[in-house]
Amino acid sequence: MSPALLTLLCLATAPADEVVVQPKESLADVARRALGSAEAASELRAINHLESDQVAAGTHLLLPGPERARAMSAMASARSAVHQAKAGAARTEASERLADAERLLAAARYAEAAAQADGAWKLVSQRPDDPSRFAVQVGDDGTTRVRVDSGIPVRVEAEGRTRAVSPGESVLVRRGEAPGVPTSDEVAAGTAALEAPLLLSPAADVRLALDPKGKGVGPLRLVWRAVPGARGYLIELKGASSQTVRSARAEVSFAAMPTGTYRWSVRAIGLEGALGPPSERALELSTSSIRLDVQEPSWK
Amino acid sequence: MALCLTLLAAGTACRKASPGGMPADAAPPAAARATLQQLKGSVSVKRAAADDWTLASEGMALLENDTVRTGARASALLRFPNGSSVLVGEDALIGIAETQGAPGRDRTDLTVRRGTVDATLDRPATQDLTVGTPSATVRAGREIVFQ
Numbered sequence: 001m002s003p004a005l006l007t008l009l010c011l012a013t014a015p016a017d018e019v020v021v022q023p024k025e026s027l028a029d030v031a032r033r034a035l036g037s038a039e040a041a042s043e044l045r046a047i048n049h050l051e052s053d054q055v056a057a058g059t060h061l062l063l064p065g066p067e068r069a070r071a072m073s074a075m076a077s078a079r080s081a082v083h084q085a086k087a088g089a090a091r092t093e094a095s096e097r098l099a100d101a102e103r104l105l106a107a108a109r110y111a112e113a114a115a116q117a118d119g120a121w122k123l124v125s126q127r128p129d130d131p132s133r134f135a136v137q138v139g140d141d142g143t144t145r146v147r148v149d150s151g152i153p154v155r156v157e158a159e160g161r162t163r164a165v166s167p168g169e170s171v172l173v174r175r176g177e178a179p180g181v182p183t184s185d186e187v188a189a190g191t192a193a194l195e196a197p198l199l200l201s202p203a204a205d206v207r208l209a210l211d212p213k214g215k216g217v218g219p220l221r222l223v224w225r226a227v228p229g230a231r232g233y234l235i236e237l238k239g240a241s242s243q244t245v246r247s248a249r250a251e252v253s254f255a256a257m258p259t260g261t262y263r264w265s266v267r268a269i270g271l272e273g274a275l276g277p278p279s280e281r282a283l284e285l286s287t288s289s290i291r292l293d294v295q296e297p298s299w300k
Numbered sequence: 301m302a303l304c305l306t307l308l309a310a311g312t313a314c315r316k317a318s319p320g321g322m323p324a325d326a327a328p329p330a331a332a333r334a335t336l337q338q339l340k341g342s343v344s345v346k347r348a349a350a351d352d353w354t355l356a357s358e359g360m361a362l363l364e365n366d367t368v369r370t371g372a373r374a375s376a377l378l379r380f381p382n383g384s385s386v387l388v389g390e391d392a393l394i395g396i397a398e399t400q401g402a403p404g405r406d407r408t409d410l411t412v413r414r415g416t417v418d419a420t421l422d423r424p425a426t427q428d429l430t431v432g433t434p435s436a437t438v439r440a441g442r443e444i445v446f447q
Binding site for chain 1: 412413414415416417418419420421422423424425431433434435436437438439440441
């Protein structure tokens with residue numbers, strides 16, 4: 001039995017925001033089944049930090065949370081508004097914003113996609129009578145941050161590139177560089193840095209004697225404290241058998257693992273699929289003592 | 301008037317002195333680009349042609365290429381003739397209406413070299429404001445109303 005098969009997540013059923021890959025299913029099949037569109041495979045790949053579309057049957061994949069629905073809704077509103085807008089600079093700019101939103105959605109960066117879609121909507125729905133308020137902040141190195149609080153969008157130009165910044169958005173411009181993509185203040189708040197998980201069990205540098213299971217030992221259960229704002233965790237084991245798995249909970253179990261030394265690390269996965277800093281520990285797996293119960297042979 | 305006519309006839313100068321003490325053929329006084337209001341804390345102004353900083357005063361008119369500096373916990377409001385206003389925060393250094401912008405850059409109403417400014421356009425459909433910084437040009441108001 002291969003190490004991959006030896007390793008089985010003990011979670012028998014997937015939580016509501018997870019999906020289990022079925023035999024002979026591709027990532028596109030899973031996306032179609034779980035999200036209603038094969039095109040959403042790129043989102044699953046991004047959320048789960050997969051390197052390819054080939055996923056083994058039985059793998060638990062994280063699904064997008066409610067932020068995806070909000071992004072889809074914002075994009076639908078923006079598409080409609082752009083479609084109805086008169087031709088002009090605003091419509092052109094809004095169309096570019098929508099294209100940015102599509103790219104962000106494909107990368108599972110839902111809050112940013114929603115913000116870009118909202119920005120596109122505002123560009124074609126602006127009311128020039130509202131007072132315009134914005135702030136310009138210049139750092140010692142010349143870096144400029146422009147934040148728009150209200151009114152019609154403000155135009156920020158640098159290095160031949162212009163960005164329209166709508167109310168509720170900020171843009172950063174570094175010296176000698178074109179303006180970055182405007183970001184929603186809500187998104188900036190929502191993507192605040194995730195904490196490193198506090199690892200609970202097993203203890204650091206512990207030697208675990210587990211029962212023999214197949215060609216390895218088990219079960220191995222890793223536990224850590226839940227991280228605020230995390231919607232999942234990426235767990236990496238490196239050692240006798242390297243594994244990378246995801247879990248929606250602050251724990252994961254392996255039915256069997258080859259004996260040997262390992263380093264295991266856990267990183268929180270944020271709403272946008274961003275990874276927080278890792279926490280890491282070492283452990284050693286060995287076979288528990290085998291008790292031999294030798295009895296007197298009857299033939300003696 | 302009669303004196304002037306007399307002097308004019310003599311081929312000399314009514315030109316030599318004007319009521320303000322400036323030569324009559326000199327350039328007219330530069331128009332104020334902005335007015336300083338609501339001064340708080342240490343606010344200094346350096347005139348375009350001056351080498352030294354002087355303390356700002358309430359209602360002081362700012363001319364092209366004047367520079368305003370605010371100290372710690374200081375602030376000042378710049379009111380532009382079109383009604384737009386800019387609140388200059390602490391530890392800021394700003395310049396007024398460059399007559400000649402940097403090569404390849406458009407003229408600006410205000411240059412922020414350091415610090416934070418909060419701009420307000422009460423009627424953006426009829427007002428505009430352009431803020432230059434070392435890394436970008438920010439345009440707001442009438443100029444960017446699309447269509």
